[in-house]
Amino acid sequence: MVNRKNRELYLGKLYDLSNKKLLTDQPLLYDLDDLTTHAIVTGMTGSGKTGLCIGLLEEAAMQQIPAIIIDPKGDLTNLFLHFPDLKPVDFEPWINPDLARGEGKTISEMAAITADNWKKGLQEWEIDKDDLLNLQASVDRAIYSPGSSRGIPVNILTSFNPPQLDWEENEDSLREMISSTVSALLTLVGFKDIDPLRSREHILIANIIEHSWRNNTSLDLTALILLIQDPPITQLGAFPMDKFFPKKERDELALQLNNFLASPTFQSWIEGQPLNVEELLFTASGKPRQSIFYLAHLDDAERMFFVTLLFAAIDTWMRKQTGTTSIRALLYFDEILGYLPPVANPPSKPLIIRLLKQARAFGLGLVLTTQNPIDVDYKALSNAGTWLIGRLQTDQDKQRLLDGLESAAGGLSRSMLDKTISSLGKRVFMLQNVNEKQPVIFQTRWAMDYLTGPLTLQQLPALNKLVGAQLPELTTAVEKKAETYSTASTADISSSRVVTSFVRKGSQPTGKNAALLAQAEISFYSRTPAINTSHFITAIIPNPPQRALDWNEAKKISKEEDDFAFADDAKIDLKKLSGWMQDPKWWSEKQKEFEQWIYESDSISVYRNKETGVQSQAGEERAAFEQRLAAIAQDKLKTEMAVLERGFQSKLLSAQNKVERQQLRVEKVESEVNNRKLELGLKGGQAVLTLLTKKKITGLSSSLTKNRMLQESQAKLQEAQQVLSDCQEELANLQAQLADQQTALNQKWDPALLTVDEIRLTPTKQYIRINKFGILWE
Numbered sequence: 147m148v149n150r151k152n153r154e155l156y157l158g159k160l161y162d163l164s165n166k167k168l169l170t171d172q173p174l175l176y177d178l179d180d181l182t183t184h185a186i187v188t189g190m191t192g193s194g195k196t197g198l199c200i201g202l203l204e205e206a207a208m209q210q211i212p213a214i215i216i217d218p219k220g221d222l223t224n225l226f227l228h229f230p231d232l233k234p235v236d237f238e239p240w241i242n243p244d245l246a247r248g249e250g251k252t253i254s255e256m257a258a259i260t261a262d263n264w265k266k267g268l269q270e271w272e273i274d275k276d277d278l279l280n281l282q283a284s285v286d287r288a289i290y291s292p293g294s295s296r297g298i299p300v301n302i303l304t305s306f307n308p309p310q311l312d313w314e315e316n317e318d319s320l321r322e323m324i325s326s327t328v329s330a331l332l333t334l335v336g337f338k339d340i341d342p343l344r345s346r347e348h349i350l351i352a353n354i355i356e357h358s359w360r361n362n363t364s365l366d367l368t369a370l371i372l373l374i375q376d377p378p379i380t381q382l383g384a385f386p387m388d389k390f391f392p393k394k395e396r397d398e399l400a401l402q403l404n405n406f407l408a409s410p411t412f413q414s415w416i417e418g419q420p421l422n423v424e425e426l427l428f429t430a431s432g433k434p435r436q437s438i439f440y441l442a443h444l445d446d447a448e449r450m451f452f453v454t455l456l457f458a459a460i461d462t463w464m465r466k467q468t469g470t471t472s473i474r475a476l477l478y479f480d481e482i483l484g485y486l487p488p489v490a491n492p493p494s495k496p497l498i499i500r501l502l503k504q505a506r507a508f509g510l511g512l513v514l515t516t517q518n519p520i521d522v523d524y525k526a527l528s529n530a531g532t533w534l535i536g537r538l539q540t541d542q543d544k545q546r547l548l549d550g551l552e553s554a555a556g557g558l559s560r561s562m563l564d565k566t567i568s569s570l571g572k573r574v575f576m577l578q579n580v581n582e583k584q585p586v587i588f589q590t591r592w593a594m595d596y597l598t599g600p601l602t603l604q605q606l607p608a609l610n611k612l613v614g615a616q617l618p619e620l621t622t623a624v625e626k627k628a629e630t631y632s633t634a635s636t637a638d639i640s641s642s643r644v645v646t647s648f649v650r651k652g653s654q655p656t657g658k659n660a661a662l663l664a665q666a667e668i669s670f671y672s673r674t675p676a677i678n679t680s681h682f683i684t685a686i687i688p689n690p691p692q693r694a695l696d697w698n699e700a701k702k703i704s705k706e707e708d709d710f711a712f713a714d715d716a717k718i719d720l721k722k723l724s725g726w727m728q729d730p731k732w733w734s735e736k737q738k739e740f741e742q743w744i745y746e747s748d749s750i751s752v753y754r755n756k757e758t759g760v761q762s763q764a765g766e767e768r769a770a771f772e773q774r775l776a777a778i779a780q781d782k783l784k785t786e787m788a789v790l791e792r793g794f795q796s797k798l799l800s801a802q803n804k805v806e807r808q809q810l811r812v813e814k815v816e817s818e819v820n821n822r823k824l825e826l827g828l829k830g831g832q833a834v835l836t837l838l839t840k841k842k843i844t845g846l847s848s849s850l851t852k853n854r855m856l857q858e859s860q861a862k863l864q865e866a867q868q869v870l871s872d873c874q875e876e877l878a879n880l881q882a883q884l885a886d887q888q889t890a891l892n893q894k895w896d897p898a899l900l901t902v903d904e905i906r907l908t909p910t911k912q913y914i915r916i917n918k919f920g921i922l923w924e
Contacts, residue, residue, distance in 0.1 A: 189536025299418030343515035426708035474509030646920035
């Protein structure tokens, strides 16, 4: 057993990287209070990052440190799979069936193998049953699911209430909190690229919230919508309210927010546990709690909205605490990609940066993880004192990480760090702690909790039940109804109409073969790209099982809404159905599962080309879109080529005329030179004849004159030829420019070179309409 001293975390054992050897007698014990300066954990998929972080959270729990855990993927729910007795029967419900099939084992056999492996792993890493029992008793645990009642639902309405903080003392941080909250809210309802300094919507809502907070007035989303219509502020900047934001346009904004509030899918956001951070960190009796916020079921806008509200609530709680140098609580964020980018400024970013800079004074430690350091603001991460670094996927990620390390811990050799990080293997990490002189290499210890991988939304009720998490009364009642299904026959199912029967149109069913029929119309709305379309999904499951219904294995057909008709109940004997198919609770639960399956798995692809601004039409396949894009590109090519050639036409004509005129000029001067040469030759012949006849030589001055005139003509010819050469060069240059630009246009609109971006749109529950759900009689 590893001897942990008070406030020490056993993360693993030191590792000799040069010899690839674990130093079994040298445990790595990390000072818990070093987490006040925050920690960054990074490593590619498969590096062992999740196991390391679960181990860190287990160790913090054993030290009775509460934690708020943000889990976007579902990995951290494994913290609930804690089986101190290590019995196969405890593991069995959580064994991945695909893993068992791949190994050629039954679920029970795989559970026995897994339990044995876990027992051996814990023994090898000197973790005994006392450690397991200590962990089990140290903290309370609960999973919250914003926007869903599968876990403990979360009520966000109180998130707009004024924090109990003095405005004058906290003005800057409160305004930043308001700005982030408003940006997240507007993003959630469909606004894009919100600029707090330019967006009228942002400015108006931020001023309304600030007015309420300054006056300590209660505010929820309903009240906010009404205040948008009739603001408590008469003037914004230099303009009266109605000029800055006319009432008609304010009413449109209020209507847009109200549609969101009125949506049935939003109701799950306003029931359940309020974002009371003290209650999330401690039970009513004061026992520390690890609260996991499961976000895998939310879309990107919903996640950003909730994360922003949560960080704002944590910031408010933090400022009410007294200062300390010891760790008081942990805030763990599993994958910050998109929430702390290097360039963009999403609503979450300013809040995270402020916590990184200020939380240490209040004993709140942040642990942030990422697979992709290149996509994270390393300047913000340089506020962290602890870096836990595993294998990285790309050299770019490594170089960005080294930039952050140099900022956080100056004096380290970049080349040495580069070489070390490149040599890391699976479950082998480098720990750089500003409180230590040198980084150390270690291998992560075995997790006390069973690591089965990401768990789904449907598994959350069982996970909360496993640890005895208490649900709010309303949710508890709902969940209890769905916990079990009756297998007894229903006395008068035909009269109670607990299930609707369908037949295929035009068919003559025997009434003996029953299948589950589920049909939904899914609508997709988007501003960018502009989409307004819908399609149907019809799933048929013959002889559906009572439990573990796999929608992915259902027979999916492209049927429109009117391809099935209601069956004549008089011709159907519902008593032939299995007992659970006569239970309305079973049907209600399966309908919810069908909706969730569509939400998680359905999508449509929109294809877009940036050069033309063209996007695919509803239902248009990629090949058809590319064919249409090629035709559009050819039209663009013809149009732009015609414009180009018209632009060069006058220039080319002018240059060609210059060449032709100059050619005539050269020909004229050449003729003149030839005439001068002839005249000079005749004069020379005459002089020779006079010499031979011994007559007196006359006309010498005339010969000299003609020679001078020849030289002048030759000079003029040379000049004319140079001008012609210049004109010809000018013409050639213009022709070359035209050819180059023609080539560029051909390349620009070459269909083979046009990029086609695929944008995948996923549905929101608001636009999933289930129109048929019941029994299909074949």
